Amino acid sequence: MDDELFDLLDEETPNQENMEMKELEKVEPTLVANMERIVEVAKSSGLSTVFYEKTEENAQFVADKMKIAPSEAIVLSLFVELSNGGNTASMDRLSRYLRCSNLKMMKMKKDVDSLVDRGFLKHASNNSPFPDDSQGYAVPKSLIDAIMENKAYKPEPITGLNMEQLFDKLAGVFDTNFDTVQVLKEVDLLLNKNPKLQFSRMVKKNIRKVLNQRDQFLFYFFCNQFVNEGDNDVSEREWRPFFNHRLDLMTIRREMATNENVLQKMGLVEANSEGGMFGPSFRLSFNAKSDYLSDLQIVEAQAKQSKDLLSCDSFTEKHLFYNSEEAKAIGQITSLLHEDKFKAVQQRLEEMGMRKGFACLFYGAPGTGKTETVNQIARLTGRDVMVVDVSRIKDKFVGESEKNIKEAFDRYRAHVKRCDKAPILLFNEADAILGVRMEGAQHSVDKMNNSIQNIILQEMESLDGIMIATTNLTQNLDSAFERRFIYKVEFRKPSVEAKMSIWQSLVPTLTNEMALKLAEGFDFSGGQIENVARKRAVSYVLTGEEPTEEMYLEFCNEEMINNRRQRCKVGFC
Numbered sequence: 097m098d099d100e101l102f103d104l105l106d107e108e109t110p111n112q113e114n115m116e117m118k119e120l121e122k123v124e125p126t127l128v129a130n131m132e133r134i135v136e137v138a139k140s141s142g143l144s145t146v147f148y149e150k151t152e153e154n155a156q157f158v159a160d161k162m163k164i165a166p167s168e169a170i171v172l173s174l175f176v177e178l179s180n181g182g183n184t185a186s187m188d189r190l191s192r193y194l195r196c197s198n199l200k201m202m203k204m205k206k207d208v209d210s211l212v213d214r215g216f217l218k219h220a221s222n223n224s225p226f227p228d229d230s231q232g233y234a235v236p237k238s239l240i241d242a243i244m245e246n247k248a249y250k251p252e253p254i255t256g257l258n259m260e261q262l263f264d265k266l267a268g269v270f271d272t273n274f275d276t277v278q279v280l281k282e283v284d285l286l287l288n289k290n291p292k293l294q295f296s297r298m299v300k301k302n303i304r305k306v307l308n309q310r311d312q313f314l315f316y317f318f319c320n321q322f323v324n325e326g327d328n329d330v331s332e333r334e335w336r337p338f339f340n341h342r343l344d345l346m347t348i349r350r351e352m353a354t355n356e357n358v359l360q361k362m363g364l365v366e367a368n369s370e371g372g373m374f375g376p377s378f379r380l381s382f383n384a385k386s387d388y389l390s391d392l393q394i395v396e397a398q399a400k401q402s403k404d405l406l407s408c409d410s411f412t413e414k415h416l417f418y419n420s421e422e423a424k425a426i427g428q429i430t431s432l433l434h435e436d437k438f439k440a441v442q443q444r445l446e447e448m449g450m451r452k453g454f455a456c457l458f459y460g461a462p463g464t465g466k467t468e469t470v471n472q473i474a475r476l477t478g479r480d481v482m483v484v485d486v487s488r489i490k491d492k493f494v495g496e497s498e499k500n501i502k503e504a505f506d507r508y509r510a511h512v513k514r515c516d517k518a519p520i521l522l523f524n525e526a527d528a529i530l531g532v533r534m535e536g537a538q539h540s541v542d543k544m545n546n547s548i549q550n551i552i553l554q555e556m557e558s559l560d561g562i563m564i565a566t567t568n569l570t571q572n573l574d575s576a577f578e579r580r581f582i583y584k585v586e587f588r589k590p591s592v593e594a595k596m597s598i599w600q601s602l603v604p605t606l607t608n609e610m611a612l613k614l615a616e617g618f619d620f621s622g623g624q625i626e627n628v629a630r631k632r633a634v635s636y637v638l639t640g641e642e643p644t645e646e647m648y649l650e651f652c653n654e655e656m657i658n659n660r661r662q663r664c665k666v667g668f669c
Contacts, residue, residue: 123154127161127243130154131173138174140195143204161248164216171207172216176235176243184220184232208233213285215251219278232278255289259391262290266316267324276313276338283316294391295319302362310344311358318365318380323392329368329499331377352378368499377499382506386513395510405482405511405519411475415601416465417594417622425585426469429456433477433562435517453559455580457530458566459573460587463623466566469587470522479562480519482508486528489548498547505555512561523565530565531572549574556580589621598622602629605642618652627655 123129133154141147148155151170158169178185178193187208191201211217212233220234242249254265269282287296303312317335321327327334332349339345351357352367353376359365364384368377385395418426432438432454442452458466474481489500505521512518523529529548553576556563565581567573578584590598595615600606602625606614620628628651635643643651 125157126246127158128246130157131169131176131243134158134170134173135177138170138194140193143194143196143200161246162216163248164211164214165207167204168207168211168216171204172211175208175211175217175233176240179233179235184234186232213289215254216249218272219281220272234272254286257286257290257293259293259295259389262286262293262295263320263323263392266320270317270320270324275340276309276344279313279316279338280309295388298388306362307358310348313338314348314357315359315364318359318378318384319389322380322385323389323394328379328503329377330379331375333375352376366502368502379499379502382509385506386509395506404507405480406474408474408478408480411471413475414468414472416469416472417590417597417601418465419588419591419594422585422587425583426473429583429585430473430476433473433479433520435478438518438562451557451559453556453561453563454582455556455559455563456565456583456585457573457577457581458564458585458587459569461589461621462568463621463626464587464589465622466587467522467524470520470524470564470566474520477517479517480511480515481522482511482519483522483524486523486526489529497544498551501548501551502555505551508561518561521561521563523563525567526565527567527569530567530569530577531574549577553577553580589619592616595620595625598625599629602626603632610645610648614648614652617649618656620652620655624655628652 123133131154134151137147137150152166155166155169155173158164158173159166162169162172164172174190174193175185178189187201187205190196190204191198194201196204208217212219215236216239217233218236220232236251239249239251257265265286266283269279269286287293287299290296291300303315307315314335317338318330321330321334332345332352335348336345339348348357352360355361355367357365360367363381365378366381368379382395389395432441438454445452458469460466470481473479484504489497489504508519508521529545529552531545557580592612592615596608596611599611599614600608603611618624628648631651631654632643632648635647
């Protein structure tokens with residue numbers, strides 16, 4: 097079979113005598129001419145002693161010009177010839193070209209590895225027509241250009257790289273359509289040459305010791321997709337071209353679908369959605385980004401640019417009135433969230449092996465001051481607030497809502513990491529995501545809601561910060577959420593005394609008698625009282641006169657009518 101393959105390369109039957117009888121003319125002092133002479137004499141030479149004698153001057157010329165060893169100059173010349181036209185060359189093809197023994201080829205392999213290490217050759221996908229060909233190698237275009245210009249080649253350095261330069265190199269590795277083995281060789285070379293980088297250190301410590309080659313490749317692939325492609329939504333169709341064996345793809349698909357892949361177990365990769373146009377999608381976890389890629393500061397930069405963080409200084413001071421139980425709970429939470437106490441409590445919880453994140457639920461009727469209480473706590477404790485708009489989280493496209501909620505938590509973690517004080521993560525009016533989950537959900541909307549809720553529950557388990565959710569729910573709260581909120585504060589309608597205080601704080605001209613009459617006569621929330629106060633202000637601007645008692649009663653009755661109409665079904669008001 098080998099003879100047949102060789103005949104495809106050379107119809108002439110080679111022998112040592114013919115080669116030794118060739119008359120070798122003097123060559124021009126150029127790289128092209130000297131490398132051409134090496135290639136011409138090498139063909140079918142078996143790397144004999146005669147070959148080395150006849151090409152000694154040529155090899156030395158190339159070596160001096162390229163600053164490499166003469167033996168490496170011979171190898172480089174041969175690969176330039178065999179990879180002409182953009183093809184890749186392998187040791188098998190080279191062996192057939194030379195008609196060389198395996199032992200001699202093994203010796204030549206050292207020069208090949210040396211050229212690869214210094215950037216004169218690159219590992220590449222093998223596009224040889226011979227199915228049994230071994231590892232392929234490619235010649236960089238910049239090297240060909242240098243040869244044509246008769247200049248010394250200066251490979252781009254692969255040592256002393258920073259993280260940005262490292263991942264720029266990795267982009268080139270994946271862009272060349274390598275298979276998994278070839279990618280791993282290239283990546284390992286880059287990491288070995290840059291051992292002090294955070295990514296290199298973490299990979300050496302955790303990845304190489306634990307993962308097989310298939311999962312190592314997947315991890316590098318996810319990192320490259322996130323850093324170089326901005327891709328946080330990776331599906332099988334993207335990594336499929338790199339795998340030559342269907343069994344590998346089937347194994348990955350099964351493990352990913354059941355959360356049994358080692359990357360998932362290590363918390364490095366997580367599901368993005370259960371399914372979409374291209375099947376299930378996955379992404380690099382925040383912990384992986386933080387532990388392996390934080391030097392790039394991608395997530396932190398995205399969080400900084402997101403403009404979803406409200407400064408604690410932006411909240412105007414307001415005096416809020418609570419019932420006694422509410423006041424006690426809010427006072428305790430506010431005291432706890434002052435930085436010195438918060439850090440001390442977190443440390444103690446961590447020492448006891450407990451979750452150190454704080455999740456609070458503010459629930460009660462609309463207008464009872466839940467959201468404003470969060471704002472005032474933030475102002476008093478010096479904590480910024482990241483508001484999650486639940487309505488914007490939900491998306492009509494399958495899988496997008498789950499991705500949105502995960503990205504929200506990623507941004508929050510990034511804010512926690514870069515801020516001096518952990519911000520407050522506020523899920524405002526979170527009724528739609530805190531309700532009881534649907535068992536055996538069949539409809540896509542129900543499945544989406546369940547998926548969002550499951551993600552939030554998981555995130556609350558690992559929360560390293562402060563989360564507050566506000567909701568009007570009083571009966572329909574899922575029990576799993578109830579267990580995870582350490583503080584649950586019910587905001588009731590204010591007492592008569594509290595309502596009097598609210599009336600007089602918003603309308604200072606009210607007498608005690610009138611304030612008491614309004615407080616006793618109308619079961620208003622603070623928000624409803626504020627609505628009436630605004631109507632009084634509008635009336636005063638229009639008429640220049642303080643409203644009469646009858647007008648106050650009219651304003652209040654209108655507020656009750658509006659409130660009642662909001663609750664009535666159409667046709668029954």
